């Protein structure tokens with residue numbers, strides 16, 4: 001049987017590749033989509049205007065964990081401007097939101113129409129050129145867009161091959177000023193993507209090698225990038241880890257650690273990657289206990305073993321000031337709150353069967 005690995009978004013990667021932005025986007029008017037904090041901190045609008053010789057309209061203000069409202073507002077701005085392409089410059093939230101806006105602006109409908117599958121995007125709408133200023137979500141190379149839906153008290157996603165960005169321009173230099181807490185959170189998001197993709201039902205030997213490489217790079221570079229943000233080899237290492245994890249999990253999807261993280265983030269505000277990392281150790285141990293294959297190799301890439309993986313992970317999290325259990329973050333809902341969200345799709349995405357009692361055990365073990 002053939003092994004499938006869909007690598008649909010071309011990637012321009014390299015230190016200072018942002019300075020060559022002109023070479024990587026089409027002619028015609030751009031709609032620049034920006035966030036809040038990162039856009040200001042990095043002065044992104046003026047930096048883009050300096051390097052990009054195009055007419056530029058701007059939609060600014062995508063918040064972390066972007067809301068349905070922001071996505072609708074942005075889509076309206078894009079519809080009125082009718083650009084040739086969208087240039088999303090920012091963290092994962094900005095790129096996620098831009099992908100959804102692009103679909104809505106061209107094809108109409110509401111956010112929930114696409115999330116529930118009532119509508120399917122026939123294509124990306126407007127082509128999205130994505131420049132990440134944080135590693136982590138890998139949104140610049142995935143067919144996912146995650147938005148926060150207040151009525152559902154959850155983060156929900158659109159996953160469709162038509163929303164792969166038209167191109168990713170990945171410049172690790174843009175991540176140099178990322179503060180420590182965000183370096184930690186985005187780094188653990190990468191680790192979660194790599195590990196969950198590895199033990200996904202949809203994994204294959206091609207995707208698994210990408211995951212193992214990603215885990216190895218995170219182990220080698222994340223702590224150093226956290227301690228010395230200006231370290232070029234370490235920022236490059238983490239950016240590469242994000243690309244490898246993204247190429248893999250855009251094919252396989254994630255598993256229960258992501259599903260568990262969403263209500264935790266919505267209720268407590270704990271950053272996404274930190275919320276994902278909370279359940280990695282318990283999930284790893286459950287899979288070892290159930291005899292999932294390849295777990296020793298996964299642990300080895302983390303410089304660990306099956307027996308000591310969880311302890312080593314906790315030590316790494318503590319060293320970067322990342323909470324290591326649910327009590328520490330004041331999450332009140334317990335297993336019931338998490339299991340009342342729609343986790344079944346994530347639960348089914350394991351190499352072996354994981355039932356509700358298993359999920360409860362993971363949560364209670366966090």
Ligand SMILES: [Fe+2]
Pocket residue numbers: 136137189192193258272276
């Ligand atoms: Fe994630």
